[in-house]
Amino acid sequence: MTAIPTLAGRRFRRAALTLLVALGGATGARAAPAIAMHGTPALPEGFAHFPYADPAAPKGGRLRLCLLGTFDSLNPFNLKAGSTAQGLNTMVFEPLMARSQDEPFTLYGLVARGMDTDDARSFATFHLDPLARFSDGVPITADDVRFTFELLKAHGRPQQRQAFGQVKAVATPDALTIRFDLAGLGDRELPLFLGLMPVLPRHGVDAAHFDETTLAPPVASGPYRVAAVDPGTRLVLERNPDYWARDLPTRRGMFNFDRVDIDYYRDANALFEVFKAGLCDFRIETDPARWLTGYDFPALRDGRDLKQAVPLRLPKGMEGFAFNTRRPLFADVRVREAIGDMFDFGWVNRALYGGLYRRTPSFFAESPLSSTGHAADAAEAALLAPYPGAVRADILAGTWKPPAGDGSGRDRAEARRALALLAAAGDKLDGTVMRLPDGAPFRFEIMVVDRRQERLALAFADSLKDIGVDATVRLVDEVQYQRRRQSFDFDMMLGQWIAPASPGAEQRSRWSSAAADQPASFNLPGARSPAVDAALSAILAARSEDDFTAAVRVLDRLLLTGFYIVPLFHTDDQWIAYASWLGRPKEVPLFGFSNVTPIELWWKKRDG
Structure with missing residues (x-):
């Protein structure tokens, strides 16, 4: 993403825009400063800052982050961006x-100071802030x-292409106004999805080569700029002292570090050792065994580092082994259920994770959106009426849960049940070998990307031997993993589907028939x-909220009935460790602290 405008061209654009603003804009329209997916925005017009941001947070200092993986591109928006450097979205690019991370899905002014729409949401008109700058x-x-939209x-990622492809027409009546025609689509989220679109500079993007990976520092409008790049291993971000939005309510008290160094490591154990050595300032821990026994080192004992379990208040999404139903081996739902029954959660939780986890029974667990424990109501029944038999009776009643296993690692009752399901699908146990209807051995590969996944997959594979599978x-390494994931070149792999507070268009990329064969979509199982x-x-x-809840629960029941995933587990907390000189707000966002890195809300203490 290169191409530098001439100085004369920049001056002309500034002069033209200044004149337009002086004349009051072309339309004179007053933008609504916020929009909520359902209901009304929680914050009043003219609010000073987000409740979870501290406007008195001091600026300055350097934050050092260490992440697992690598990268080969600084363009996070195209299909080849499977290994894009983390830290670019929101920090370098902004929507x-x-x-708001305190509300399920509400947008407030930023590059667009607001948006207009009607009750049917048949259009979305964004009014840009005249101060907004790249x-x-x-x-x-x-x-x-x-230009960005087109x-x-x-050439964008599948979810963007699918959503933007619905737009009927686009108009730009003046330099600060853009209108999207959405008439007749019936998609009430699309105006908000458009509001999350980044803005790329026409003068700073090589559109002809947008599909290619690039390590050229991008021109964008966010609070940070890329200052240095060491391909695959290091990224340095520097706060833009002239950042145009630093005093906006939606940015006040945020992005406080002058510099952020992000180092990448290919091995999880090396990553932890680097943190112990004091070379990283913040860490999210995902290994319960390490959390229980590994955090006893000098920096923790003498108070230089701190550890904390932060409550997670978002719905607990789904993580699990994804069947690739594009493979004939897993086309039969009875086969998928049988394989899933052999995952002995009780043994895995005790032997590998110190009993810290709970089995995940839903794609929206521990939230009102989950179908678990709730019988389908009249609204759900009406949605399912055109599809009789689409949901199993026990899942319709809300009583189904994934088997917990007896904790022995050799649960004979579950093995007998799995064998019965496989037999019903035409498979047959021949001595110690499960054979497919054509006589071939029942054999498949589980693809993993790190040692933690490998350990879990090996335990699962061992249990499958009891039924001859x-x-x-x-x-595989990160690059190969991403390429195979994007092209669906796997039998089974571990996947994660984080549950947002307000599920919406992202679910299409995960579960729609259209996404099943769309490269790089998150419909890993190929659900159709x-x-x-x-x-x-x-x-x-x-x-309404009631209609929304009914629709999400129906989706949950259908996905559970399809047995596309072998559900894993979750915790109620997120485990973090960090340098004691880091400060953070007292108010924790209701829907998002777990996904907020220190770059956004934290700061360097003045006495740190």
């Missing part, structure tokens, strides 16, 4: 409007927004179901 000082205009519609575990597609449409068309 039209800012999402990092090179060039004003952001409606032409840049339109570029991502043609041969599962091999293959550890008219009932699922209808539930997705109902989620996006819902006008």
Whole structure:
């Protein structure tokens, strides 16, 4: 993403935009400063700052982060961006409007100071802030927004292409206004999805080569600029002292470090040792065994580092072994259920994780959106009426849960049940070998990307031997993993589907029939179901909280009935460790602290 505008061109754009603002803009329209997916925004017009941000947070200092993985691109928006450097979105690139982490799905003014729409949400008109600037000082205009929209519609990631492809027409009546025609779509989330679109500079993007990976520092409008790049291993971000939005309510008290160093490591154990040595300032721990026994080192004992379990208040999403139903081996739902029954959670939790986890029974666990423990109501029944038999009776009643296992690692009752299911699907146990209907051994590969996944997959594979199934575990590097994931070149792999507070368009990329063969989509299992597609449409068309909840629960029941995933487990807390000189706000966001790195809300204490 290169191309530098001439100085004369920049001056002309500034002069033209200044004149337009002086004349009061072309339309004179007053933008609504916020929009909520359902109901009304929680914060009043003219609010000073987000409740979870500290406006008195001091600026300055350097934050050192260490992440697992690597990268080969600084463009996070195209299909080849499987290994894009983390830390670019929100820090370098920023959206039209800012999402509140205290509300399920509400947007407030940022690059666009607001948005207009009607009750049917048949259009979305964004009114840009005349002060908005790219990092090179060039004003952001409606032409840049339109350029970004058209570029991502043609070359962006699958979710963007699918959503943007629905837009009927785009108009830019003046330099600060862009209108999207959405008439007749029935997608009430699309205006908000458009509000989350980044803005790329027409003058700073090589559109002809947008599909290619690049390590050129991007021109963007966010609070940080890329200062240095060591391909695959290091990224340095520096806070832009001229950041145009630093005093906006949606940015006040945020992005406080002058510099952020991000180092990448390919091995999880090396990553932990680097933190212990004091070379990183913040860490999210995902290994319960390490959390229980590994955090007894000098920096923790003498108070230089701190550890904390932070309550997670978002819905607990799904992590699990994904079947690739594109493979004939896993086309039969009875086979998938049988394989899943052999995962002995009780033994795995005790032997590998010190009993810290709970089994995940839903794609939206521990939230009102979960179907677990709730019988389908009249609203759900109406949504399912065109698809009789699409949901199993026990799942419809809300009584189904994934088997817990007896904790022995050799649960004979579950093995007998799995064998019965496989027999019903035409498979047959021949001595100690499970054979497919054509006589071939039942054999598949589990693809993993790190030692933690490998250990879990090996335990699962070992339990499958009891029913004659041969599962091999293959550890691949990050680049190969991403390429195979994006092209669906796997039998089974571990996947994670984080549950947002307000599920919406992202669910289409995860579960729609259209996404099943769309490269790089998150529909890893290849789910294809008219009932699922209808539930997705109902989620996006819902006008009330009750209708929305009913539609999400229907989706949950359909996915559980499909046995696309072998559910794993979750905790109630997120485990973090950090340098004691780091300060953070007292108020924790209701829907998002778990996903907020120190870059956004934390700061360096003055006495640190």
